[in-house]
Amino acid sequence: MQKDKKIIIANWKMNPDSEKEVQVIFSGIKKIASKLLNVQTIVCPPFIYIAKLVDSHKGHRIAFGSQNVFSENKGAFTGMISPNMLKNKGVEYVIIGHSERRALCEDNILVNKKIKSAIKSGLKVILCIGEKERDDHGHYFNFLKKQLLDSLEGVPKNSLHNLFIAYEPIWALSGNSGNKSMSSADVHEITIFIKKILHDQYRVKVMPKILYGGSANPKNAEDLILNGNVDGLLVGKASLDAKKFGEILSIVNKL
Numbered sequence: 388m389q390k391d392k393k394i395i396i397a398n399w400k401m402n403p404d405s406e407k408e409v410q411v412i413f414s415g416i417k418k419i420a421s422k423l424l425n426v427q428t429i430v431c432p433p434f435i436y437i438a439k440l441v442d443s444h445k446g447h448r449i450a451f452g453s454q455n456v457f458s459e460n461k462g463a464f465t466g467m468i469s470p471n472m473l474k475n476k477g478v479e480y481v482i483i484g485h486s487e488r489r490a491l492c493e494d495n496i497l498v499n500k501k502i503k504s505a506i507k508s509g510l511k512v513i514l515c516i517g518e519k520e521r522d523d524h525g526h527y528f529n530f531l532k533k534q535l536l537d538s539l540e541g542v543p544k545n546s547l548h549n550l551f552i553a554y555e556p557i558w559a560l561s562g563n564s565g566n567k568s569m570s571s572a573d574v575h576e577i578t579i580f581i582k583k584i585l586h587d588q589y590r591v592k593v594m595p596k597i598l599y600g601g602s603a604n605p606k607n608a609e610d611l612i613l614n615g616n617v618d619g620l621l622v623g624k625a626s627l628d629a630k631k632f633g634e635i636l637s638i639v640n641k642l
């Protein structure tokens with residue numbers, strides 16, 4: 388049986404400042420990513436850069452994703468980008484519910500609407516969940532369960548193959564942790580927990596892939612994937628450095 392490809396996502400967030408820098412970072416990533424057989428690379432630039440990148444790159448080893456999307460496809464919604472617009476442009480993936488968007492008042496209800504709408508439009512959804520902090524009583528488990536189930540309310544079984552769950556503990560994101568990721572043992576515990584919730588909810592054999600995000604870098608990528616038992620990584624800061632991101636891709640390709 389063919390081994391499933393690992394998924395490595397570059398979340399550029401609100402970077403870089405110019406088209407010129409986009410080209411430098413992207414061409415560096417492309418040089419490595421387009422050679423790798425065991426990794427699916429997904430680049431998620433800010434909206435303004437997506438169209439040009441999609442038009443200029445044709446290989447299937449790099450796909451494109453957006454960092455957000457609106458929940459509606461038509462109407463008077465100033466400033467929004469719809470799922471159909473992304474799909475028709477050739478964007479394949481969309482990150483929904485990133486903690487930095489949740490911090491801007493996006494709740495589980497809106498996240499849920501966005502997921503349903505994006506899936507209906509044929510996009511693959513990367514749903515982010517993650518707790519702000521950990522406590523000794525394990526309340527974060529209940530928080531994660533609610534975040535996951537509320538976000539997926541009414542999402543049917545037959546959409547699960549278009550869904551990825553990215554576990555991103557907010558406290559481990561590079562901006563909050565001084566680049567220190569969560570331990571792979573703790574990541575493993577959460578992957579089991581997420582799988583159990585999904586299994587209880589859906590009772591299907593084929594589960595969504597589970598990814599980890601939070602200070603992933605070339606030093607911890609192997610440990611996070613092998614011992615954290617995840618299907619891939621969502622990489623923020625290190626994805627803006629083509630050399631570092633390329634190292635992550637090459638390391639993961641060999642696993």
Ligand code: PGA
Binds near residue numbers: 398600623
């Ligand atoms: P980080 O960000 O790799 O910089 O911690 C990950 C993310 O926010 O998706």
